[in-house]
Amino acid sequence: MNNVLKSNHIGNAMQKLGPLVGLLVLMLTVTIINPSFIEPLNLLNLLRQVAINALIAYGMTFVILTGGIDLSVGSILALSSALMAGMMVSGIDPILAILIGCLLGGLMGMINGVLITKGKMAPFIATLATMTMFRGLTLVYTDGNPISGLGDSYAFQLFGRGYFFGIPVPAITMFLAFVVLWVILHKTPFGRKTYAIGGNEKAALISGIKVPRIKVMVYSLAGLLSALAGAILTSRLNSAQPTAGTTYELDAIAAVVLGGTSLSGGRGLIIGTLIGALIIGTLNNGLNLLGVSSFFQMVVKGAVIIIAVLIDRKKAA
Amino acid sequence: MNNVLKSNHIGNAMQKLGPLVGLLVLMLTVTIINPSFIEPLNLLNLLRQVAINALIAYGMTFVILTGGIDLSVGSILALSSALMAGMMVSGIDPILAILIGCLLGGLMGMINGVLITKGKMAPFIATLATMTMFRGLTLVYTDGNPISGLGDSYAFQLFGRGYFFGIPVPAITMFLAFVVLWVILHKTPFGRKTYAIGGNEKAALISGIKVPRIKVMVYSLAGLLSALAGAILTSRLNSAQPTAGTTYELDAIAAVVLGGTSLSGGRGLIIGTLIGALIIGTLNNGLNLLGVSSFFQMVVKGAVIIIAVLIDRKKAA
Amino acid sequence: KSNKETDLEDIKVGLSVSTLNNPFFVSIQKGVQEEAKAQGMEVIVVDAQNDAAKQINDIEDLIQQQVDVLLINPTDSTAISTAVQSANSLGIPVVTLDRSAEKGDVATLVSSDNEKGGEMAAQYVLEQLGEGAKVAELEGVPGASATRERGKGFHNIADEKLEIVAKQTANFDRTEGLNTMENILQGNPDVEAVFAHNDEMAIGAYQAIRSSGKDILVIGFDGNEDAINSIQAGDLTATIAQQPEKIGKLAVRAGGDVLQGKKVKRTIPVQLKLVTNENVSDTKK
Amino acid sequence: MQISMNNIHKAFGKNKVLEGVNLDIHEGQVHALMGENGAGKSTLMNILVGLHKKDKGTIVIDGEEKTFADPKKAEDFGIAFIHQELNIWPELTVLENLFVNKEPVTPFGLIHTSKMKAIAKEQFDKLSISIPLHMEAGKCSVGEQQMIEIAKALMTDAKVIIMDEPTAALTEREIQKLFNVIRSLQKAGVTIIYISHRMEDIFTICDTITVMRDGRSVDTSPIAETNFNEVVRKMVGRELKDRFPTREAKLGDTVLEVQNLTRKDVFQNVSFKVRSGEIVGIAGLMGAGRTEIMRTIFGLDGKYTGDIFVNGQKVFIKSPDQAVRLGVGFITEDRKDEGLVLDFSIKDNIALPSLFSFTQKAIINEKSEREYVELLIKRLTIKTESAQTKAKNLSGGNQQKVVIAKWIGIGPKVLILDEPTRGVDVGAKREIYELMNELTDRGVSIVMVSSELPEILGMSDNILVVHEGMIAGEITRDEASQEKIMTLATGGHLNE
């Protein structure tokens, strides 16, 4: 019994450390080939670049922990970004517009949740359908054109482009969100229930957990975080792009999985997701710094995912 | 007991009929609004357009029946199309090139299968990684340019553009493949094992089914069919496009699901997939005929998927 | 680094392209690389894969590598502005290619006049078929400046003198051009001409038309190798040819000039040319 | 066939499961294998058929050393295995289930369906099973599924059949059917290895018994030369007094009352009362609808007609969370599938239904959670090194205790126990019974569904017998007997 216990603890530590070791090895490699990678300015750049994917991936972590998946995050990002921009153009205070936009993003996520729980649709299909719908609505709303002329609000510009004590605001948002979500996931009943649903949905239901409600909340959270990422993007691009966020769901899922979270639900850590997002960011940034052609970058990225997951499996066995 | 029995038979019929009724209603609606839809020429067009998605979706049906998923089909299509075109340009007989290309597609599928079985990777992640890799390889191989100048081989042109007794060759390929795959799925031990793995993988293992081998074969089949679809596309476009097949996995999955196959594996019919592909084709073709803007088409397509699946759930309940 | 650098051989050029999945941009890249090589400059290329957000990240990465001049082919004119502004704030001169930047200090824009090109296409249809001819329009990626400007130019003339019976996007993609055209033909059997916002879609559309056995004018945009061959074979009717390699070359020269403190024009137009079966042999090298 | 397993060792990672097991099986015998949960019985058989690889030791069959690469090879050699866990494909038909991976084919390589039907019919007739062949297996009851598994094994013409807990899901009548089959197989020279926790079965049908404890074989003797108490002593390593603790019920007011509860085509007009401190036993044949009644009361199956009262108040229970809030707990018949989050620690499992009581300002107070869980682990004597151990690493009996502990946390008024000791060894069974007594002493009402008549008789204060979805009769503790229950359960009437 003691043995089981110990190996269990080591397993847990590994679950946390594996991705971190991967990240460090990756960073070291890039630094050796091109030392400019490690310069503070570049690292800050990196954090800013990672923020959008990390925020979406946080929400995806909750969704995947319940055993679900959300393909619509990129479309939610685009639609809420367009709606925010639309509000700003029509004169609403930018910060208020962002707030409303995030709530609308949450609402879109809620639609996913309702389709999945009340409609008993497989998450993959429900969010595949809403991914198409939300993208269509974005295009209809924007008529396919970017929305610009968002005004000169300092706060709004700060949100995506600003610095706070030398640290990019998106990076700060990413870390703040991490802390809040970490507490929610690991310290509150809601988080515990999220794990329980993914671990054994029937057992969770029979234990009196309101499974549909928790799921709807989880998808709403994912929607809200995508919209928040959308707000950062809107500020960074100083406009809303109707095609923004296309295929972002894949990067987010990759971050979650690289972070060691199991796609079958019930097992994983949000810190892993942050590390996973940093791995992907380091790859993007590093391969650019190393001058690898964009075509070849895709090959490398695919290979890294495979290798990372394979090493993880080896350790688990 | 008798009651259970009857409802079971009706359930089975429904499983087959549901999607068919959906298709007929859809076709009727489109015809009423724009009668030119039902013209033989348009229907033949429709069949030709549907062929590529249907072929990919057949393979996807096998994969989904085992409880897996294959996101890499579009990239396999593109890579094998590029390789075929490359061979043709270098003077290899087009039909031979297509054959080799299909085998190479099968090989790419096999890589998926090996990663999933030997590497114990989740199918979603494994094929997400290879999707990225194969696309990257396609771009590296083609240098991002279409490959054209495929010569004037009559047989090759026939393959994507020709007619046989007035019926487009791709449509004939689609029906022939259907018959062969229907027999394989419903009448051979291999097909039965495919269902058994998706229905209860542990039990399949205990029964001595060589689960890894069957899975590798299923993913190889999916790769081969994607490559076949790629050959048709290459002939239709008289060139290989490096970006061909992007997001085709989503259409294929949608066809499978609209056809009533369960994403959790073990339950579904290949005839449903053919009908599902026809539904999607009718939507694309019909909405165009009705002059619906392409943006709004996306909204409609998403909505149709949701409605179809919801109606299916209602019936099941 | 200072602006007064005169030795071109030390110059590091950063090129950010919107996508390399389109021969047009591959040609631009080629032009840039050839010209830079000729002048002894170093070039670093990044590819945004049509994602405005990725492009901004890419440009940050280029800046990190201390490029002396940025050549940017924006995915979107509005979205690129913030990146231009950050380059400006570090004193790195920016040249945009093919598409403009809405805000920020751009040394010069090297491009074809897309709006004019759209007009040329409409004009050509008008000349061939006369007023009131029924035309279809295949649009490029929604929101892309090329789509907007070419569409605008085309409509400037077509709205009054032609009858546009169908307008659908095919995302600058050959396969989508084929499928979309098939559907358009079904809904509007009497279409007489098609204007596609680029050659890829035009070639796809032509395949659809050929299968239908109809005789319809197809006009593309870009002047890709495939399109030129097709026109020569008598398949495609015409294309509004751009000179992407030249765009790339001129952009490098402009960049060098800026670094050497020379004056450059705000825009450097690269000529468009209507290529038809009659003049196609001049175009082919 | 003569099988001899010598000095078998097996470890899963660091967990040593088998440490030198010897087992000799003689041809034509029914050989019992007994031992506590986790003693390694299933593992030993998995090694025999090649599902697991042994670390050490030899397997000698008919004088020749033999190792099978996979279960199919063993089956081809004549060793069939009916596994403890059901291996059913719910989406496939009964017929398809019977032939997975051994479909007869026509000369063209296509599945020979008519041949399959003929073989299956013959086998079903032999076992007098009447499940329609084209029914989806998932729609069959657990008992029917078990019969399908048994038929499947018999179809292989095996010379040795391993039965791991074959009767856990069967009721008396099915068990008798099975025993008849076993006897006729034995006559035909077939050897049976019979694993079970049900003493009655063992002493009825077996010739020889091997007892395992902690991964070792303790003893093998002819069944005639041993007895219940001796077997138990060898199994648990100590003396175990009675199977059932003495029960002195102190009955109070009615806590749960059900009136005319009906779900169309499933059960009709079910009415009963449970008083505080009372254990009501629910008996019946397989598929009688007992589980369905309980699921409905707990809000798992949605719509019903009829009324449910808790503490005299009429309530509408539409989902389990409502039931839980009313103080009703449900220990389901399938603890792995419905009772536990296997990847969760013991602590997280036990705390799950009562998280709210440890939550302060929206944050879980882990200290009070831990203290509370430790307390329950001690009270229920759950055998574990720590509260952090994952539920999946516990033996069946201890898992069941975790499920019960879970519900103690909500301060239950009513506990529904569905087959509370299924697959649980005698030692752990007795502890569960003691726990039930302790709960009723504190005023908790218990509804216990069970297919084990001794358990029903030994623990219930009042017994309800369900037959085809209806209450066929009610018998008090003092009047109850096996015969009376069976009469009602099979549709007969008691003449008073």
Ligand SMILES: Nc1ncnc2c1ncn2[C@@H]1O[C@H](COP(=O)(O)OP(=O)(O)OP(=O)(O)O)[C@@H](O)[C@H]1O
């Ligand atoms: N695949 C496995 N991986 C790890 N541990 C395992 C595995 N299978 C069994 N075990 C462990 O081996 C031990 C013996 O299990 P086994 O199933 O053989 O017991 P058993 O005697 O059949 O018990 P029961 O009466 O409950 O069926 C248990 O501690 C169990 O947790």
Ligand SMILES: Nc1ncnc2c1ncn2[C@@H]1O[C@H](COP(=O)(O)OP(=O)(O)OP(=O)(O)O)[C@@H](O)[C@H]1O
């Ligand atoms: N998922 C299902 N679909 C259809 N019928 C079912 C399903 N589950 C159970 N049944 C049927 O409902 C009836 C009652 O089954 P239930 O499981 O409640 O019986 P039970 O008395 O608890 O017996 P058991 O001891 O097998 O659990 C049976 O006829 C069974 O075949």
Ligand SMILES: O[C@@H]1[C@H](O)[C@H](O)CO[C@H]1O
């Ligand atoms: O000018 C280019 C080309 O026409 C290309 O085909 C699409 O994008 C435009 O910007």
Ligand SMILES: [Mg+2]
């Ligand atoms: Mg066992």
Ligand SMILES: [Mg+2]
């Ligand atoms: Mg039951």
